[in-house]
Amino acid sequence: MGKNERKRLPIGISNFKEIIENDYYYVDKTNFIANILKEGFKVELFTRPRRFGKTLNISMLNYFFNIENKEENRKLFENLNISKSKYFEKQGNYPVISISFRNYGEKDWENGIKAIKTVISNTYDEHKFVMDNLDKRELKKFEDIWLENDEGDWKNSLLNLTKYLYEYYGKKVVILIDEYDQPIIDSYVKGYYEEAIDFFKSFYGSVLKDNEYLELGVITGILRVAKENIFSGLNNLKVHTILNDKFTEYFGIIESEVEQALKDFNLEYDLKDVQKWYNGYLFGDIQVYNPWSIINFLDEKKLKPYWVNTSGNELIKLYLKRLKNEIFNDFSKLLNKESILKRINDNMTFGNLEANFSRNIWNLFFHSGYLTLAEKYDEEEEDVFLKIPNEEILRMFSEMFIDVYFEDYDKFSGMTYALKTGDIETFRFEMNRILLENTGIFDVSGIYKEQFYHGLMLGLILKLRREYEITSNNFSGKGRYDLLLKPRNLLRRDEGIIFELKVVNVKENSSLEEIQEKLKRECEIALKQIDDKEYVSALRNAGIEKVLKIGLTFCGKEFEVRFEREKI
Template sequence: MRPIAIGVSDFRNIIANNCFYVDKTKFIEELVNDMTAVHLITRPRRFGKTLNLSMLKYFYDIEGNTENRKLFDGLYISNFLAMSEQGKYPVIFLSFKDVKADSSLEMMENIAILMKNLYDKFEYIREKLNQSNLMEFDEIWLKKDNANLRGALLNLCSYLKEYYNQDVILLIDEYDTPMVSAYEHGYYDEIKMFFTTLYGSALKENPALKKAVLTGIMRISKENIFSGLNNVKVNSILEDDFAEYFGITEKEVEKSLIEYGLEERLPEVQKWYNGYIFGGVRVYNPFSITNFLDRKKIMPYWVNTSSNTLINKVLKEASSSIFEELSKLFQRETINKTIDVYSNFNELKNTEQIWYLLTNAGYLTPVEEIDFGKYSIRIPNEEVHYFFERDFIRNFLGSVDNFDRTLSYLLEGDFDNFTYELENIMLNSVSCFDFNSNSKESHYHVFILGMLLGLRRRYYIHSNREGGRGRYDLVVEPMDKRKNGLVIEFKVAKEKEELEKASEEALAQIEEKRYYEGLRDRGIKRIILVGISFYQRDFKLQGKIIKGVVAI
């Protein structure tokens, strides 16, 4: 068995040490045969973007080309004509992964350091630069105040072409990280023009450029970052090109499980890490797969590797209607949404932009295109469900521990303690559930449904389904038939004084419509009925416990 290098994205390191590697070198062949000058590839984090760019660096780089050629022995690309392109070009490989900052001033300082370190790798070309170019080079290299950072990539391409008499391969990893950081900290407009010039000058009509590949999570075309660039081919999760090279396919997973003696675990692996569909190709999360092969334990790996700051910021600022849609996704349903592939930071509160962000970030996946630009989408797998159950609920509703205690009271029929705990939660819930006189029944419905998500491994959660003689709001069905079942009906009162009456009407509706019949038919012997009414952050609850059709 090959050793597994967790968190290593350097192609040479992995190959030279004979570590576990899924051969993606066919990506090189397709890239060589594609005459497009600039490729922008967007995928969720930890889906192989950095490793693939590292692979391209060692393939194309004229420096160390003889030794680098050996890295591809026995891999797909070694048997094909595209190998003739190996080791022919100077390569600039730049990662913006760590370029994050609280302010625009700090951001520009970080960029100056990044460019200084990049130029440091090419210090040897200074001897062939003319006086003017040498001065510009040294201003970047020595971090002078007057350094032309906007032209740093364009100029370096020019210097390298002059030195090698060959066009340049430009590889930029996580191109969007600085802009996401700027948006999160409120200074995006201050640095947008810098990146427009930096990328625009290097990618548009650059006479020294052979080919450029940029990777990131978001496509920011509407923001004018690539203003005027008509030579960029964008490959997102919705396009077919390169689909199988970012992520691990079903056949690759099966082969990997056999290598590590884990083939019988395939059903678990499918449930937890499969489910992504990129350009019609079904792929597994590669980070989670490699961690599973290493630890041989099913658990959430990928969702625990990021703070999800942008996701949390956008959802906290979103309208409450998005949570009604999320409630359907939590119940493993698909929803149909228009996915606007051009990300605009100033429009992220717009619902369509939010669906694009969640999809491109890997928290949702397209299932199929049902109309031009409109897709059915869903949560891809159990690992991402875990994120929504725990991290999402913690961020938007409050303490998970409080919910566990509160729900245990409810499921035991302890209405007094449940009321006390829910009052505390309602008073302390976060701003995205800013209950007011305009709050609809569905608003409270989603709030309670979110609390119930943590029960999903022990209970079936049914929401807005046909049952009895009508359509109920919530039914909680225990997997263990010895446990209590639960039926909840919601009402919203127009005035605080009407809470008592509205809660009584809610309970009466459950009994009149016999919403509990499905639970009884499926063998649940003890059923808790709850009618609950809300007015802003106040509520009233009426509860009853039935056994069969006889009240206790």
């Protein structure tokens, strides 16, 4: 595909027919169909993070299996991989019910059940032609759902629709359910979980369990964490998660497909740059890229966050806030690009998530796509190493960290700008403001005080990471520095920055003057340590010509800062 023949990108388009007929750029995933049929399970559940191609795959299955418009739909697949498979004979053979809850988001159950009823009613409307085939009693049941009457048999509505379609066509029905768990997750965040789970246990259970009219069911969702006995007793269910699954290549974009896309769009970027930003997901033993991010990158040609936005992050933020104290150390390690050892499994429910927050939150982060395996999954090992997948997620977690621990990401803007421009007095003012606004921290245990100072400096690091290569507790000269910031753009001749931090303990009855005096002395000691240990050698060796040395000491909500500049 030459430069002038470049295809349009299907940004925000998840309708398979629209993509094919309008000749949008499409990575062929149609072998997914053959593999489902080869597996032969009655009901299959695929759990993947947001925007990893679930909705497009459901749309593809709909156009493939649907008996309606069979010949027209067949043309969509003629030049794709599935057309070369023996399973192509299954095309257009079944009535299909396709239902999606991907756009669900309601504040309470009253509005929630209304939204759910509308989705079901619209599905009935797509199949209203079957009314010509119904007796008076069944017609009344159909119309109650179609017209959204309260007396309708809503919990059995999908089951009944499979019966109507089977009787109309004389063929068993394919059921497709996209984002089955979105209403359940949303209800949990907003506080009406019990009502939602009660409805969906019956709604999903009735249509998928022992349904004589069912040919095949394919379900997608973000989390198996929401299963909560919804599928209890469903012995014909096969679950495919991101831990170890042969369907990995059909959700997300694998490396060879990314390489081809970069060629197709004549992008000059090195693959390693794209990897750094959007790769890092290890599903089983296959490296996977986030398709939403790749498509948007191909369009805008800029390495920046695309996948991360406010929608879909509510559950993550909820648990971060509830566990801010317990997970601080692990969270800090992740943000410093370290791995953490945690227990991950596929059998978690909201019930045991509630029972052990601090352990199971990592399951939630992992299955939601915010963390990934640091090494290939070994089923024999109970614990696995987890890490932040890529730069895109690191940026999101950086903002979340500051929001959770300091409540406002923008609070750091003034302080970091002052530091970059060498305005130490403004830096002092902004630091003082943050300490005063978080004065409640200093009424709790000494352990959390230490965490607060760590978090404060980590917040600084996260805000400055784009412009500085930041390292902590590394060797330089004759010892280990606390923080070292090396400018990424050496051509601008920005100065490097070295922090030496100290937390000062004083006697309980010490006066403010005594505390301040001790802070000043410790600041001078910190600056002297930078010189004595020759920490600047790391910057000098990197070609940096100027350094800003900062001694920073804390005692409760009091602090002192001293600085020196020099050419090196």
